[in-house]
Amino acid sequence: MITKKWAVTSFLVVLLIIQSFAWNADHAEAAPVLTLxxxxxxxxxxxYRLQVLGLYASPLDGKYGPGTEASVKQFQKEHGAxxxxxxxxTTWRKLRMYxxxxxxxxxxxxxIYSEARGESYKGQVAVGAVVMNRIQSDEFPDTIQGVVFQKNAFTAVSDGQYGMKPNRTAYRAAIDAVxxxxxTHNSLYYYNPKTATNKWIWTRARTVNIGRHVFAI
Structure with a gap:
């Protein structure tokens, strides 16, 4: 007779195995060695990544030619690879960080749009910069999905505003942040002092005020 406890345990084991295979498959596919x-x-x-950084201006043709190689070398030079x-x-890891x-x-x-659409352009870039700083920090997940959707990390995700369609300014701010x-001077946090209710955030060292937001490390 199969007990309920045994069935639940078996299900969890199978689920962990499936997740393990999925994780390995995703990471294996995500990091092919690319060369000329x-x-x-x-x-x-x-x-595309190099284009956003302003290092590549040719078509996204999927062919690793001399132009792509030169752009990669410039990126490697700028980021210590x-x-x-x-x-x-190593280069993929740095590409995902920056x-x-x-x-x-x-x-x-x-x-950016859902959190800072009422802020100045600088204030919108600042929110994007915090996201990038978190990706690059050992204290946070190392992907934008992990950072943005971390539990209670962003009010706009929690209250549904994240679902709104960004405008062109938000896209430009995203590019500048990347x-x-x-x-923000390397800030990892920001808050509106008029609405913040989390006492912990007030203990963080402030770096700068931009619009309605206080930025902190």
Missing amino acids: GSEDPKVSDLQ VVDGTVGP TLSKNDMEIMAKI RGWDP
Whole structure:
């Protein structure tokens, strides 16, 4: 006779196995080694990331040609990686820290718009900069999905405002934030002092005030 406890335990074990396979498959697919002559769907992703940074201006053709290689070398030089033009695990890791995919940029624009649409342009870039700082910090998840959808991390996600359609300004602010404009001075947090109810956030060291938001580390 199969007991309820045994059935639940078995289900959890199977679920963990499935998740493990999914995790490994996703990460294996997400990090192919790309080099001169490569033709892979990830080349287009690579080219898009470099394009957002202003390092690549040619079409996103999915072909790893000399132009793509030169852009990769420039990125590697700027971010302390071995300048060899090969996109292996180390370069992919840095790309994920300092760039976003096309789908990720949509998430960035949505969180900027939903959290800061009433702020100045600088204030909107500042919210994006906090997201990028969190991705690069060991204290937070290392993907924009993990950062934005972390429980209770952003009010706009909790109350549903995140679902609104971003405007062009939010997309421009997203690009500037990804390119490294950080008016917050490396802040990891921000809050509106008129509405903040979490006493813990007031204990963080302030860096700058921009519009209605106080930024802190």
